Amino acid sequence: MYEVIFYKGNYRWRQKQANRDKCAAYVEHHFNSAVNPMSSYAVVITGYLASETTKNWGRWYANRVGKEFGIPVAGNGGVLVGGYNGRGNGNLKHTRMPAILLEPLFASNPEHAEWIRSDEGQDTVAKILTESIMEFFPEGSRIGFSVGHKYKTSRPKDRGAPVYGGGAEADYAEIVMEKAKVMLESDAPIIAELIPEEEDVPDNDIRVIKDGKELWLHSEVDEDDDVVWDEENRILYITSL
CATH class of the missing domain: 3.40.630.40 (Zn-dependent exopeptidases)
Structure with missing residues (x-):
């Protein structure tokens, strides 16, 4: 079940x-x-x-x-x-x-x-x-x-x-x-009691931190975005897919 x-x-x-x-x-x-x-x-x-x-x-x-x-x-x-x-x-x-x-x-x-x-x-x-x-x-x-x-x-x-x-x-x-x-679920379900749903708070921010100090924040990032760090050119690419 x-x-x-x-x-x-x-x-x-x-x-x-x-x-x-x-x-x-x-x-x-x-x-x-x-x-x-x-x-x-x-x-x-x-x-x-x-x-x-x-x-x-x-x-x-x-x-x-x-x-x-x-x-x-x-x-x-x-x-x-x-x-x-x-x-x-x-x-x-x-x-x-x-x-x-x-x-x-x-x-x-x-x-x-x-x-x-x-x-x-x-x-x-x-x-x-x-x-x-x-x-x-x-x-x-x-x-x-x-x-x-x-x-x-x-x-x-x-x-x-x-x-x-x-x-x-x-x-x-x-x-x-x-x-x-x-x-x-074609058979009778199990079921233990569910805990009430909480609120989803978006947490996809990208931050740049130097010596413990936040220098830059980008909050418009989605979990399906492609985030790639170009090590050679020191560039972070964020691509919406």
Whole structure:
């Protein structure tokens, strides 16, 4: 028996709330996107310090997606530890339970987008997620769900990448997760009492501090922004994605 809780707010906040609620597992759902419309693979991101259980769970999921849709897997057997140059690690690193970030299909690939937008494709992805949770957490438990990009305090209008043919990544990811929730909760839920929700306070500031004194503060940073330090030229690049 499972209970699924959707967490909202900035990514760090979601993870802290899942820790507070003693979730047994945490899933953040995205769809991938690339300039090349023919990009085609499934991958699961884990944090740099992910456990072997987490990595095995991610590999199971990615390879099942690959088998169902006839696409290859990326990373190490379907798992990319730490994400893309660290992007993705922050979405998971504050959790105290197995946590994975899913990128099963490409929103920018016309064929993948057709699967993403169809009921049949959504049902397939939701079923794979459901079965992966049942495989690795068979005793039943509280599961934390996070819709990538959507519901962030720092950038509430963010919906991620556009999906070829119409719609946005985050909205379809949410549809898939809602379907998975129904599948997981088809039996009577467990449930321990939840602690009342607190308020999410954005905490994405970037500061420059010299000799203990703050010289510069930039507060308009989102957790999905790409932040890169150019060591050679001593320049910090912040790119909105």
